[in-house]
Amino acid sequence: MIMNHKLLYILGLTVFLGFMSFTLQEDRWKAPDGAKDLKNPISASERSESAERGAKIFKTRCMICHGAKGKGDGIGGKALSPKPQNLTSGxxxxxxxxxxxxxxxxxRNDxxxxxxxxxxxxxxxxxxYVRTLKQ
Ligand code: HEC
Known part of the structure; x- marks a missing residue:
């Protein structure tokens, strides 16, 4: 009898975890397929200058939510759901x-x-600039 309860428990847990990972997966923000083909128009030799300009924009526009180093820990993002992403992440x-x-x-969302x-x-x-945040 105890064995049966354990089995039921494990079964229930498995179904629940499967459901959770499905829901989380569903919530992953995916850009449409065509987005991959948008080519970065800034040539390799101009990337570092471009990233420096991007850093200034990031400070005034993005840091509040995404955090000083892009880790998703800005004060403006604390109460948001879903939270601002960690831009340094894989x-x-x-x-x-x-x-x-x-x-x-x-x-999307906030x-x-x-x-x-x-x-x-x-x-x-x-x-x-976001590329320079890669860990
Ligand atoms: C008001 C807060 C806020 C500001 C300001 C903000 N973001 Fe976000 N950002 C978010 C939130 C919240 C998400 C998650 C949205 C979601 O998953 O539905 C997000 C998601 C992203 C993503 C997508 C990550 C992924 O792949 O899922 C990128 C890239 C991003 N932000 C970059 C930026 C940049 C660059 C700026 C500045 C130009 C910026 N954000 C400003 C809140 C903010």
Whole structure:
């Protein structure tokens, strides 16, 4: 009898965890497939200058939520759900430049839609800065 209860418990837990990981997976923010093809227009030799411009934009526009080093720990993000992402993480850094650009441009939930606020070049500058945050 005790054995049966244990089995039921384990079964229930397995179903619950499966469901949770499915829901979390569902909530992952995925840029549409076409976003991968958006090419970073800034040439390799100009990337570091671009990233420096991006760093300034990041300080005034992004740091409040994403934190001084982009770890997702800014004071403005504490009460948000979902929280601002850790931009240094593999989850973000493994994405194509175009996907990061697309997300910055379009926003979601509390992530601001920057398309109407920052110029296209400014958004690429920020993408190039975000790349420098890779751990
Ligand atoms: C008001 C707070 C806030 C500000 C300001 C903000 N963000 Fe976000 N950001 C968020 C939140 C919240 C999310 C998570 C949104 C979600 O998953 O639905 C997010 C998500 C992102 C993502 C997507 C990460 C991923 O792959 O899931 C990127 C990239 C990003 N922000 C970059 C920026 C940049 C660059 C700026 C400045 C130009 C900025 N954010 C400003 C709150 C903010």
């Amino acid at each position: 989850m973000v850094q493994s994405q194509f430049d175009g996907e990061i650009f697309w997300k910055i441009t379009n926003g 992530m601001i839609k920057w398309g109407p606020i920052l110029s296209e070049e400014q958004r690429w500058d920020v993408v190039n």
